[in-house]
Each structure stands twice: as C-alpha cells, then as structure tokens.
Amino acid sequence: MSSDFETYEQDFGTLTADITNKIGRIPKLGGDEKKQMVVNVEKQFEEAKELMEQMDLEVREIPVQSRGMYNSRLKSYKQELEKLEKDFKRSRIAYSDEVRNDLLGDDGNSSESQRAHLLDNTERLERSSQRLEAGYQIAVETEQIGQEILENLHHDREKIQRSRDRLRETDANLGKSSRILTGMLRRIIQNRILMFVLGAIILFTIVLAIYFSVRRH
Template structure:
C-alpha cells in the first residue's frame, strides 16, 4: 500500500467520525457541547493535514498516476470544505428539544436569538472565505518556493557548465601558446638552415671558381 492510499484510508475514517459528531452538536449544551466542538475541530485539523500530505505525495508519483490522484485530492478538499461549513452551522444551530425550551421563554427572545445566529453565520462565512484565501496564498507560496528552488538548481547547473567551459578554454589557450612557441622555434631553425645552405653554396662556388681559375692559368703557361 502506498502512502497516498494510507492517507486516503485515514481521511475516510476521520471524516466519517466528524460527520457523526457534527450531527450531535446541535442537541448538546454547556460543557458537553464545548467538548464535542473541540474534538471535531481537532479532527478537522487532522483531516486537513492528511489532505496536505496527499498533495505532497502526488509530486513524488509517476506522471501517469498524477491526474487520477489529483482528481481524488480535489474531491477530498471539497468534502473537507463541506464538513467545515456544516461544523460552523452546527455550532450555532439548536436541536428540537432546545428550541422547545426557548419557545417557553417567549417569542421575542427567540427572535433576538435568531438574529444573533444569522449575524454569527455571516461572520463565520467571512472567516471561511478568509481561511480559503490564506490556504490559497500558502499554496501559491509553496509553488513559488518550488519554482525558485528549481530555478536555483538550473542556475547552479549552468554555472558548473560555464566553469567547465572556461577551464577547457584556458587549457585550449595554453595548448595554442605552446603550439605557437614550437612553430616559432621551428621557423627560426628553418631560417638558420637556409642561411647555412646559402653560405655553404657560396663557399663551394668560390672554391670551384678558384679551381677553374687555377686550371685556366696553368694552361696559359
């Protein structure tokens, strides 16, 4: 079983427990209601953490598995949002038995309580919208961080490539310098050899000239 599937099972179990507890909250009062609300809130936080862990696992999946997992994750987020809304409504809702007791206190008090409940519901919806915006901001921040790390990694790789190219260029320049020095030495030796050949040729010509001159002079005598 993969980690993603394990998180799915835990999410399914905890959301079932949340649903059952939310149904009890309107019929509770005082300490019992406060305790149940605390348990549900803790379960909702744990469910949200499971969803975040599933999102992280998707990034490590093979590319062909990611679309199906992403679709499931979207469904789980929607389910979690629905449970959060139901939880907020349950906190301000009252059960049938509590309504009956309030009706004994008079219609005016009941009407005032309904107005308070409506105002509280508006406030919780505002908080919900703000929470979603914060979650969206966190998601964008995570994506931006991932992109930044990827860019830094690419830049590091490009830097290493440039360093290697620079090193190779230095080696090439050194080889060219050595080659130039060798060529200059060879050219110098070639010039020297030519001078020696020319001098030797002039000497030979001079000797031959003297020999010919001596032969001609001897015949004349």
C-alpha cells in the first residue's frame, strides 16, 4: 500500500519540478508562446491535483497507527502545490526586462512614464482599498446597531405583550366584579321593595283592626 503512495510521490515530485521550471520561464515569454505555456502549466496543475487525490485515498487505506507520517507528507505536498499556484498567478502577469522593453519600447522616458503610471494606479488601488475597508467597517457597525435595535424592539414587544395580558386580566376581573356588584344591588332593591310591601300590609292590618274596634263600641 505504501509503495503505491511512494510511486505517486515520485510522479508528484517530477511534475512539480517541471511546473516550477515553466513558471520561471513564463515571464520571459510573450504573445502566443506565453499563452501556450500557461495552458500547459494549467493542465499540469490538474494532473498534480489528481495525484494529490490518489495519495489522499492511499493514506485513508493505511492503518491508523502508521497514517500520521503519511498525513504529514501529504500536508506538505498540499502546501507546496498551493505555493506553486500563487507563483503561477504572479508569473502570468509578470514580464522580464526584455519583454517589457518590447512592449513599452526602448525609450527611457516612455519607461519612466509607464512606471509613474503604474505607481499612480497602485496608489489609487490602495486608496480604493482603504475606502472599501472603511465602508466595510461602517457596514459592520451599522449591522451591529441594527441588531441592537431589533433586540430592543423584541424586548419592548415582550413588555407590551405582558402589559396587554395584564390589562386583559384586569378587564376580566373588573367585569366579574361589576357583575357581582350588579347582583348585590339588585338584591338590595328587591329587599327594600319587600320591606315596603310588608310595611304596607302591617299598616293596613293595624288600620283595619282600629276600624273594627271603633265600630263595635
């Protein structure tokens, strides 16, 4: 199993060495020759990634007690490939002095003017980057403020909901108390009417008794 891993290692080493050599040659090329070299290197990167995948599969098949060493080697290969990709990106936009002179001409003033233009563009990019960073910071602060406002609104909503529930409970209690007081008032009125009727009956009875007593005499 480890022999397969070592075979992939050898192929990976040979391939990355060729990629490194071509990356160093790219800035010295121009036109179609450079484009062809870039395409070639891109294909080799694809092959290198496939080798990495094969090595990763091989490592997974290795017993756990022996896997640590192979994982370390695989990690170093991944880091090497990432570095090569970064170098490749830089080499694609880089030019050697000869190619730069061919593109810009041999005139020293033109070269100086081009260099000043590049510096000016660099400063503009830095200023734009600073503005973007400031804008991002403002956006983050605005998001934080918005989050705090939403949290405060959520708390206020909970308070309003609790107050509304208490008002509903109080209203229910008041309605119940009102019904009790209405019943008590009704009973009081009924008792007063009953007392008035009883008083009228008693008074009528006394008057009748006095009338018959006088009439007998």
